[in-house]
């Protein structure tokens with residue numbers, strides 16, 4: 001739903017796009033949808049109250065959501081890049097810095113928080 005909304009110039013709040021953070025949780029007013037993956041970040045109580053994670057849901061009908069349109073935030077569409085690993089630094093057992101190098105022709109737009 002997040003991607004479909006974005007293609008219609010509506011930006012729904014999101015972060016991980018994997019069903020893990022609940023940033024994209026919205027209230028469903030009407031319509032049916034099904035999850036593409038297990039919604040790890042939504043609990044049964046939320047589902048009972050018609051809250052879903054819009055990043056992992058596929059609409060099965062027209063949907064009406066109670067959600068804010070962040071249209072003023074220019075969030076780029078999800079893209080896949082080929083890259084080379086430039087360096088790997090192990091800071092400790094929980095933290096690794098991986099530096100990637102994109103081909104010079106690739107244009108990558110970085111927004112803080114990505």
Ligand code: FES
Nearest residue numbers: 015017020022055
């Ligand atoms: S964006 Fe993180 S759960 Fe949907």
